[in-house]
Amino acid sequence: MAYDAELDRIKAAQESAFSRKQSMDAKQQAAWEKKTATGEVMNRAFEEKQRVYRVQEKSWQNLMCLRNSEGPRIEELKAQQERASKSAASAFDNAASAHARHDKAAAASYAAQAEASKAEAQSCANEQRAITSRLNEATDQHKALKPAFDQVKNVFNAAKRDYDQDKAIHEQTQVEFKKAKADFDNTVRAFKNRLEALKTSAGRRNEGKRMIAEKLGVPDQYLDNTHMSIGPLDTVNIHFGGIGKPNGPGCGHYAMNSSGEFTHKREPFIPNDETITE
Numbered sequence: 001m002a003y004d005a006e007l008d009r010i011k012a013a014q015e016s017a018f019s020r021k022q023s024m025d026a027k028q029q030a031a032w033e034k035k036t037a038t039g040e041v042m043n044r045a046f047e048e049k050q051r052v053y054r055v056q057e058k059s060w061q062n063l064m065c066l067r068n069s070e071g072p073r074i075e076e077l078k079a080q081q082e083r084a085s086k087s088a089a090s091a092f093d094n095a096a097s098a099h100a101r102h103d104k105a106a107a108a109s110y111a112a113q114a115e116a117s118k119a120e121a122q123s124c125a126n127e128q129r130a131i132t133s134r135l136n137e138a139t140d141q142h143k144a145l146k147p148a149f150d151q152v153k154n155v156f157n158a159a160k161r162d163y164d165q166d167k168a169i170h171e172q173t174q175v176e177f178k179k180a181k182a183d184f185d186n187t188v189r190a191f192k193n194r195l196e197a198l199k200t201s202a203g204r205r206n207e208g209k210r211m212i213a214e215k216l217g218v219p220d221q222y223l224d225n226t227h228m229s230i231g232p233l234d235t236v237n238i239h240f241g242g243i244g245k246p247n248g249p250g251c252g253h254y255a256m257n258s259s260g261e262f263t264h265k266r267e268p269f270i271p272n273d274e275t276i277t278e
Helices: 005-100 104-216
Strands: 226-230 236-240 252-256 262-266
Touching: 005 104, 104 226, 104 236
Parallel strands: none
Antiparallel strands: 226 236, 236 252, 252 262
């Protein structure tokens, strides 16, 4: 097939597009590997965040359970303490009145009641302080977990930002690779189409040459392997039967002018001095 500059141009474009496609494929693969690595870091950070969250959540549930169970008891103790305090005050007043009446027995009895009520009120107060202490301790323990959760949450958020960034880069490389692949595929189709067009064109030229060769009377065995050229004054030259190529050494040569008359007619391997001229 004869040299074709457009085919060479398309071939060069195809090679360039292939190189870019391969480069983008490598870039896409590298981006995928980086995204996968940061994804694994993010997943580990998420699992750690969930673990610490579960610890914190369990602590919160325990605190709520304690508040729910001990809260009503504190209210009961407050009411009981208030009743006992009032009873003690009332007994002390009665003891003072009995003492004023010189009723020692009644005064002693009321005094004993006052001390008992006072002791009951103190017992209620002591139990309230114990419960409040347990609640405060549980609250402090729960609050102490928050910094640890905030820390693992921040680590996860940073890992997720890295992953989202690498994911976006990978998606961009996918887009670029698809475009590079589409460009390469287009050059492959263009090369194929051009090659087919050239083959078709060459076939038409060969068919035209064969018709001309037949018209000039070239022997049948040479019809599909001739070399045709146009000389001065539109003279048609047909060479055939040469060694290695149609117009090689020892070739035959027919020439016909624009009027359809032979101006030269030499069979293969016939010396020029035996040329037939009509």
